[in-house]
Amino acid sequence: MTLNEEDKLTIRKYALQNAVKYSQPPKTGAVMGKVMSESPHLRQMAKEVKPLVEDVLNEVSEGTPDVWKEELNKIAPELLQELYTKKEPTKGLKPLDVEEGEEVVMRFAPNPNGPPTLGSTRGIVVNSEYVKKYNGTFIIRFDDTDPQTKRPMMEAYDWYIEDCKWLGAEPDKVVYASDRIPVYYEYAEKLIEMGNAYVCFCKGDEFKKYKDNKKACPHRNQSPEDNLYYWNNMLNGEYGEKEAVLRIKTDIQHKDPALRDFGAFRIIKTSHPRPEVDGKYVVWPLLDFEGAIEDLECEVNHIIRGKDLRDSERRQRYIYEYFGWKYPKTTHWGRVKIHEFGKFSTSSIAKSIENGEYLGWDDPALPTIRALRRRGIQPEAIRKFMIDMGVGETDISISLESLYAENRKLVDSNANRYFFVWNPVELEITGVEPRNVKLSLHPKEKRGYRELEIGSKLYVCQEDIDSINVGDKLRLKDLYNIEVTSLNPLKARYLDDSVERIKKANLPIIHWIPVNGVSVKVIAPDGQYEGFGEHGIADEVDSVVQFERFGFCRIDSVDDKIIAFFAHK
Incomplete structure (x- = not known):
């Protein structure tokens, strides 16, 4: 070559x-x-x-x-x-190129084929933050004009709005692209009349050969009158799927094949899930065309998009040039890879849920906002996590530990402490009288106490005793010291309450639960943990607590047993 x-x-x-x-x-x-x-x-x-x-x-x-x-x-x-030139720090949001007196209008345009994920949340948060900064307008536009390949999910429309509000990014305006099909038809007809669009009947592989060889297909030079005739036939349902496509004329000799005569409308006869539009249309706009028109109609003047979408922008600019419009100011950013999740897509998650691999869209193993919310991750932590990434073209590889660190700062002072014993083993202690124990609800905050009644039998974690031997001495946290006398069954004898013994003998410290504790199940990204916890946990529904030596959890429900969702360590 x-x-x-x-x-x-x-x-x-x-x-x-x-x-x-x-x-x-x-x-x-x-x-x-x-x-x-x-x-x-x-x-x-x-x-x-x-x-x-x-x-x-x-x-x-x-x-x-x-x-x-x-x-x-x-x-x-x-x-x-x-x-x-010294590069500016990428952390945080750099200023937008805003002219004096210009009202900033920005949009986030999701395909509602599932709820927001961490990937889409970056666009929600950053666009809304810029709008707040410049006192502008934030638009959510649902790009739902593909009822076949990326079929919208009815629940997802509401999920997006709910999650936006929860994130502090409530939109000023909501647009449903599927409601606006007649508007797109009007602009398409104008382009046809101007000689800048034509109806192509080539099969996909056939057109690709023409495009790759920089040659016009046989339909490119049809008259506007003929194209309008064929266009109306498309609208009237006289052609089958993939039989006809409306293309925008560009430079058929362009060095980038992706910019040569791109498709603007195709025929899809699959039903649409929204009853308002189902059955009304068989000709649907492709994303580049729909987005170009909506940005103009909604007066969007600043766009943030992935650097991998530069070709989309270049295609849209042809439409803007044909109509004499000014293209919005555009900022590009790189991809974000989150270590804990790797590659994921909404469609692949949907299939996994259908196959029973996850509990639902809020399963803690998923990167959805609904999952993070159920786990007790705070919206302020997510906003800061996203804003701190900045807006730059460099690809970012980041761990959720950064998000957890932000969340820990927010929940630590408010989270009451409780004991939770998972994979429990019964421990019988001799030489000790029943007693009531008062334990602080928080190690630093003066918030009161919780009281536990204990006798000679307790539950401890199996993993805490896996490595001990008969004769080993242990400290039961905030309680007393014991010496193990038997492993099967597990027994120990009471030594004393001395805290000094812990320091001198460097005793291992383990936590415990009275045998009359409540059943608790913790659902975490890496699996489920079942055991027993304190009765006071039942009063913490929808609150984040810390299970000592386990992690922060949000208490989800307290029906037959306490269900908690793991947040992080």
Whole structure:
């Protein structure tokens, strides 16, 4: 294959930048990454492009740092300047480019095929935060015009609004794209009349061959009158699915195949779950067309989108240019990878729920806001977690431990402490009288006490006794010291109440529950834990408590047994 001059220049400038940055010959991997990011049309030919890139790198490698710097300053001075400009911190939100007197209008546009996840929450929080900062308008737009591939879920519409409100991101306006189909038809007809759109009858693989070879398909030069006739036939349901597509004319010779005559409307005869629109339409807009029109109609002037959606923006700009509109100011950000979840999609989660792999959309193992909310993660912690990521093009890899750390700050002072013994084993203690024990509800806050009545039998955790032997001495937390006298059955004798013994003998400390404790089940991301807890836990429904030596949990219900959802350590 051969590269055009623009592609060669792209390779050379990034090769020079890499060489200047490290004062050594450029590295293939780093340069390839930069080139593919700027020239996405080369991605599908990466194997063929790589040796050509290496040829340029070998040529550049023959120079010296001074030569590299001089040439880079000539062909791409902005890349040289980038190396010597101190980058602003990515943490937090950088200012928007707002003109004086401009009202900031931003939107978040989910496909409601499931509830918000941590991935979509970044868009909700950041857009709403910017709008608050500039006293603007925040719009939630449901992109629900694909009833087939990404079929909307009726419950998800309400879930999105509920979760937005809970996150402190209540929208000023809610738009349902499926309600606006006639509006999209009007703009489509205008483009047809202008000669900028045509009805294509090519099969998918057939059109791809034309596109890949930079050739117009046989239908591209149909007259506007013919296209309007075919368009009306589409609307009247006279064609089958995939039989006809309305395409936007672009540059059929464009270097990026993704921008060559893209599809704007296709025929889908699958029912739509919303009764308001079900059965009304068989021609549905594709996302790039619908989004372009809605951003104009809703007067959106600032967009934050993933850097992987640059091609969508470039396609939409054709529509804006044809109508003479000004495109919104756009900021791109990189992908976010959360260690604990890896790759996930709403559709794959839905299938797993159907297969019984999860309890539902609020299963603690899932990355949904409904799950985090049920676990006791606070909205303020999620907002800060998202805002601290900032808005930059660098891909981010982050752990939920950062979110948990923020949440811990919020719940720690309010969370009452209780004992919970999971995988319990009965322990019988000799030489001790029954007693009432007063334990503090919080180690630092003056909030009162809980009282426990104990006798000669207690429950302790199996894992606490797995490594002990007869004769070992232990401390029962906030109670007294014992010496193990038997392992099967588990027995011990009372020693004393001395706290000094703990310090001198460095005794292991374990927690416990009276045998009259209440049944407790904790549902956590890694499984379920069953055992016994204190009676006072039953008064904490919907509150976050700390089970000592176990973690923070939100008490979900107290019917037959106490059900708690694990938040974090």
